[in-house]
Amino acid sequence: MVVLSKQTTEQYAYIRHCNKTSAFSSTGIIPVVDLSKPEAKTLIVKACEEFGFFKVINHGVPMEAISKLESEAINFFSLPNNQKEKAGPPNPFGYGNKKIGENGDVGWVEYLLLKNNQDYNSMRLSVFGQTTDKFRNVLNDYICAVRKMGCEILELMAEGLNIEEKNVFSKLLMDKESDSLFRLNHYPPCPEMALDNKNGENLVGFGEHTDPQIISLLRSNNTSGLQICLKDRSWVSVPPDYNSFFINVGDSLQVMTNGRFRSVRHRVLANGFDSRLSMIYFGGPPLSEKIAPLPCLMKENEESLYKEFTWFEYKKSAYASRLADNRLGHFEIFSAS
Template sequence: MVAISKPLPELFFVKPCKPNNNNPPNFPTIPLIDLSRSDSKHLLVKACQEFGFFKVVNHGVPMKFISKLESEAIKFFSSPLSLKQKAGPPNPFGYGNKRLGQNGDFGWVEYLLLNAKLDQKNPPFSIFDENPEKILRIVKDYVTAVKKMACEILELLADELKLKPRNVFSKLLMDEQSDSVFRVNYYPPCPDLQEHETKGKKLIGFGEHTDPQIISVLRSNNTSGLEISLRDGSWMSVPPDSNSFFINVGDSLQVMTNGRFKSVKHRVVANSSKSRLSMIYFGGPPLSEKIAPLPSLMEREEASLYKEFTWFEYKKSAFNSRLSDNRLGLFEKRLEKITTP
């Protein structure tokens, strides 16, 4: 359980938005894509361009991998705080709570952050005295299956964009030096939140941000809380669906497509009565990989919107920023308008 003294500090609350009675938000439908269908390539690209976020079914990840890992994760987060703290503090990997990063971001959350290159040396596995090898195998099975699905999606996107080779994106995740991470977030119920909910306040679980990597694959239980930012600045609640996976376009993929695909800003708000568990695979490139718009994707005389940077440079910049900062802003080119006399 996340321990915070009462009353709840204001820094944990989302500032309520002013209602727009003249133009109430018309929330769209989250794109749902069946990966087994022949039209999935077109729908994937459309979703990446218009939303930067979608959910997939017939994803090929065995449900037994999902249920086993979820069961172990709940068991871990239900453990005494003294035991969980043996797996922390996160530096950067391990167990943490409340504090998100080093720059003043807080949330009503506990988490485990792991290097996707899983081995016995990862701190969380060392605290399981009974059978750490079993826990490691369960996590590996899940991460391997989700990574395969992420690569399939990236290759379908490349096919539809007519990019050669078709693994132009997925090879960055498959590289032995891929800097991918796996995160499990646990949002405990917060009974003290009830009185604030009646006033329209929401408790921050994980503050608004975009994902800096190439692609993110999210699976959560049946508790709501995930919200995405729409183009008009309003926030839309994403209905939970424990049988599907939600996919986020990352900042790096937005750059590689020269802005064609959109990295969506999202956040999680806490619940007063139910816990929420989410498991996220963040597919990242090798640290030395240069990130820039793909020349094969650029149309004639199309200007690059971004400066070239390495993943290490962008990761370092993101680590030194607040969650809500426009982290890509530092790498955008300021294109000057050319006027004729």
């Protein structure tokens, strides 16, 4: 089992169980989309409007690619800390441990954040020595398969929105200058919390936030921890599903749909017993891409809710903020009342 080195947890935030936090019911409120069904495009749009989040099955990503990358990730996080740190420090890319970003956020997590760039990733993964090529090839196979799935989802989304240009979203991920990222997160068990926690508290692994990109494609092992925030501000726990992917609407997609789709606020809670490993592909546009509501989605006389910005401008602003900040706040247009 992969674990972080022993350390005090006093600096970390805790979340107490309360009535505002609940698990999904046995029937489930989480939207599930079967990508092989003709109704997928309609269900995707509905899920993005209501939750900004959904699960996909029959996604087409080979389980072999998933298993191989997960195995490589476990091998990496099992290395001694001094060896893992050779792949860092994050700036923001590379290996990070506990510290998330440069603005004071911390979590019970270690991670590896990589660019959508094979040469750069090879440099970061040189910590593996002769096994670098294997990790790089497994990583590339996985990213290619997941990006293909993401583009399929985005094209179904465009169809569901009755957009004539089917690839209006997916072309941004396929662009050779696409600023997409890949992240491996490891949330180790916290023995100290397992022994000392008597108040029904959960340690925050990754604090609440929204993703700034267009779309996030996530899978994890069979360990719970992921929670999403509903419109009424209540938190619900997402049951883990090793065979499926979970999709997050990002801030950029919320802007492009002029708020019709919502960028889901989410967080991860660690626990005292089980190790959680997640793999997330963040589909982003080129740095120079202008982000604004799509004219084809604007109703007659509808006003834009957001100022136009480039992805570079928004990314710079997002990295300068705390996790829980309303990152879109600086770009919102408020009508005079």
